Every structure is written in C-alpha cells, then in structure tokens.
Amino acid sequence: MSSSVLPDFYDLSALGWNDSLAAGLPAGTLPARVARVDRGAAEVLCAEGQLTAHYSARVRRAAATDPVDLPCVGDWAALRRLPEGRFELEALLPRRTAFVRGGVGRTSQGGLSGDSRGQVLAANVDVVFVAEPALHATDTADLGRIERLLALAWESGGHPVVLVTKADLIGDGLAFLMDEVASAAPGVDVHAVCSVTGEGVDLVRGYLEGSRTAVVLGASGAGKSTLVNALAGEAVMETQQVRAGDGRGRHTTVHRELIPLPGGGLVIDTPGIRRIGLYEMGEGVEAVFADIEELAEECRFADCGHDSEPGCAVVAAIEDGTLPERRLASWRKLQREAAWMASRTDARLRKELQSKWKVIHKEMRKPGRNRP
Numbered sequence: 001m002s003s004s005v006l007p008d009f010y011d012l013s014a015l016g017w018n019d020s021l022a023a024g025l026p027a028g029t030l031p032a033r034v035a036r037v038d039r040g041a042a043e044v045l046c047a048e049g050q051l052t053a054h055y056s057a058r059v060r061r062a063a064a065t066d067p068v069d070l071p072c073v074g075d076w077a078a079l080r081r082l083p084e085g086r087f088e089l090e091a092l093l094p095r096r097t098a099f100v101r102g103g104v105g106r107t108s109q110g111g112l113s114g115d116s117r118g119q120v121l122a123a124n125v126d127v128v129f130v131a132e133p134a135l136h137a138t139d140t141a142d143l144g145r146i147e148r149l150l151a152l153a154w155e156s157g158g159h160p161v162v163l164v165t166k167a168d169l170i171g172d173g174l175a176f177l178m179d180e181v182a183s184a185a186p187g188v189d190v191h192a193v194c195s196v197t198g199e200g201v202d203l204v205r206g207y208l209e210g211s212r213t214a215v216v217l218g219a220s221g222a223g224k225s226t227l228v229n230a231l232a233g234e235a236v237m238e239t240q241q242v243r244a245g246d247g248r249g250r251h252t253t254v255h256r257e258l259i260p261l262p263g264g265g266l267v268i269d270t271p272g273i274r275r276i277g278l279y280e281m282g283e284g285v286e287a288v289f290a291d292i293e294e295l296a297e298e299c300r301f302a303d304c305g306h307d308s309e310p311g312c313a314v315v316a317a318i319e320d321g322t323l324p325e326r327r328l329a330s331w332r333k334l335q336r337e338a339a340w341m342a343s344r345t346d347a348r349l350r351k352e353l354q355s356k357w358k359v360i361h362k363e364m365r366k367p368g369r370n371r372p
C-alpha cells in the first residue's frame with residue numbers, strides 16, 4: 001500500500017533517539033528502533049537502514065522467564081554486528097512508556113489462563129491520541145469510551161490528547177459537543193479534527209514535533225487510518241473504504257508497524273493497539289476522574305460511597321450541576337472493571353511500571369496545565 005521508497009539509512013534523531021537513550025547504550029553496539037516483531041526476530045530501523053535482527057540468547061532467555069522482556073514495536077534495542085555481517089538484537093534499552101496487556105489469555109480449552117503475565121503491545125509512545133468520532137452512525141461521541149481510552153492512555157505513561165474526529169459530520173453541534181468532551185477529559189487537550197477538510201490536522205502534527213512517537217486509539221471506524229494518512233500526506237494505512245473495495249483482510253499489506261511520517265514524528269499501529277479498548281486498565285482510571293477524586297476528599301466520611309451518605313461532596317456537586325451524573329456512573333463502571341482486571345493481572349509488573357510513571361503523571365497534572 002505504501003508508495004514510499006525505503007531509505008538506505010535513517011537519521012537516528014528522526015526515529016526519536018536522544019542523549020538520555022544514548023547514555024544507556026552498551027559499548028560496541030548500534031542503536032535501532034523496533035518497527036515490527038516476528039518470532040525470534042525484529043525488523044528494525046537504524047543508521048544502516050531497515051534490517052532483520054535475530055534475538056540474542058540472552059534476550060530469548062529473559063523473554064522465556066518474563067514475556068514483558070520480549071522486544072515489541074517502539075522499543076529501542078542495542079544491535080551487535082556479528083562477524084558474518086548479520087546483526088543480533090543483544091539487549092533492549094529501558095522503556096520510557098509501555099502499553100501492557102495483562103496476562104488474561106485463553107487456554108487451549110477455551111477458559112481463562114490465570115498465568116497473569118503481561119505482554120507489552122507498544123513501547124516508548126510519547127503521545128496517545130484518543131480518537132472518538134463526532135458522529136458514529138447516528139450517535140454522537142461516546143464520552144464513556146473516551147474515558148476508558150484515557151484511562152489506558154494514562155496508564156501507559158504517554159501524554160493523552162483527545163481528538164474528536166469527523167468533525168464535519170456534526171455541523172453547528174460541534175461547539176456544544178466539544179464542551180461535553182472536555183468535561184470528560186479534565187487536564188487533557190481536546191481538539192476537533194476532520195481528515196476530509198484537513199481541519200485540525202496541523203494541530204495534531206504539532207504534538208509530534210521533536211520526533212515524538214504517537215499511537216491513535218479509538219473504536220473501529222473512528223477514522224484512525226484516515227487521520228494517519230492525512231498526517232503522512234499519502235496512503236500509508238489502509239482505510240475501511242480501501243479494505244471494503246478490494247475485499248482483502250486487514251493488515252495484509254502493512255508491514256512496518258512503526259511508521260516514520262514524512263513531516264517528522266512516528267506513529268505506531270498494530271492489531272494489538274487497535275483492539276486495546278478491550279483490554280484492561282488500572283490506576284489510569286484515577287487520572288481520568290481526577291475531578292471526582294478531588295471532590296471525594298471533601299466528603300465527610302473517608303470511605304464515602306457517594307450514595308446517600310451525609311456530607312457527600314460528590315452528590316452535592318451533582319445536585320448543584322457542577323458534576324454531570326453520567327460521569328459518576330462512568331467512574332463507577334470503570335472502577336469495577338479495573339478492580340476485576342487487577343485481580344487477574346500481574347500485580348508486581350503493575351507496581352513497577354506505575355511507580356516509574358507516577359513522576360511523569362505528577363508533572364503533567366501540575367496546575368496551569370489546562371485544568372478545567
């Protein structure tokens with residue numbers, strides 16, 4: 001599908017390479033960014049171009065013990081040149097952010113395998129675009145879905161941005177809808193985009209400045225591929241129309257899952273990331289509902305259930321109209337889901353990742369950052 005010619009080499013900084021990553025590179029190795037993984041090997045982009053690097057014995061051993069150590073798209077890796085000229089993926093550099101799917105797998109018998117080991121779907125994602133169409137069939141933007149995807153975005157450690165896509169479909173109702181969406185996304189930038197007219201596309205591009213890496217989360221048909229194509233200025237992704245037109249399955253022609261954009265920045269698109277809304281979320285829920293968490297601190301009872309307790313600040317906010325009732329219901333629903341998932345995913349992994357990212361989140365939630 002892509003008409004772009006593969007370059008013979010990549011400018012490392014255009015792939016997101018920087019000094020702090022360089023400081024962690026083992027001596028005598030070559031930095032490379034993982035663009036796709038296969039069994040036992042990765043397609044990588046590096047100063048030498050695009051090449052295949054097989055995993056070293058050490059990487060294979062580590063991954064056998066803990067699948068989280070398996071290379072994934074977006075990872076930075078250290079390559080070693082073997083005497084015969086091939087490259088081996090010797091080690092992974094520490095990840096700054098990661099989308100982790102908990103170990104809720106299916107056993108061969110069809111039941112849930114409780115092995116509770118995580119799998120990393122994408123690493124080193126700086127910006128997480130949450131795409132929700134202004135109009136989906138006959139429904140306007142689903143605020144609950146935005147909240148759920150925001151929880152996943154916060155949890156990854158990346159910087160979330162909400163994009164109301166297909167803005168052309170809603171006409172005069174847009175301003176009202178944007179206010180509603182903003183109320184579901186405290187502390188997060190919200191923009192309207194239209195891939196048909198190009199409205200908002202430059203704004204989106206701005207988030208990728210400095211060779212940042214993004215993913216676009218959103219339901220099927222949200223306009224993710226169309227947006228990425230608009231950013232790239234060419235068809236790097238198959239859209240639903242194309243797929244419907246030639247009857248081929250999805251992802252048959254898309255090989256690289258890490259896509260460097262001609263205007264700078266990179267986008268990660270994998271089947272796993274496309275389905276991520278179906279996976280779990282944990283403490284990200286707290287970040288999405290920071291407004292309710294804040295109110296809850298004002299409740300008379302520390303264990304207030306925000307139901308019919310006296311002195312409940314949350315119920316008071318609903319009564320005086322400052323907190324939409326829908327938001328409390330959405331918070332409860334996501335909390336229940338998060339608790340269910342947490343009970344069957346790797347607690348150790350979660351803790352480890354969260355303590356790392358708490359610092360980043362704190363930084364991002366500082367006053368002055370577009371709080372409502």
Ligand SMILES: Nc1nc2c(ncn2[C@@H]2O[C@H](COP(=O)(O)OP(=O)(O)OP(=O)(O)O)[C@@H](O)[C@H]2O)c(=O)[nH]1
Pocket residue numbers: 165166167168169193194195196197218219220221222223224225226227238239240241274
């Ligand atoms: N009117 C309008 N239609 C759009 C816009 N963006 C995308 N579409 C259409 O919406 C449909 C779905 O777009 P895709 O980009 O394939 O959606 P997707 O999110 O990649 O969908 P999946 O691949 O199923 O996850 C296509 O028919 C697009 O032409 C837009 O800004 N305005």
Ligand SMILES: [Zn+2]
Pocket residue numbers: 296299300304305306307309311312313314315
């Ligand atoms: Zn309360």
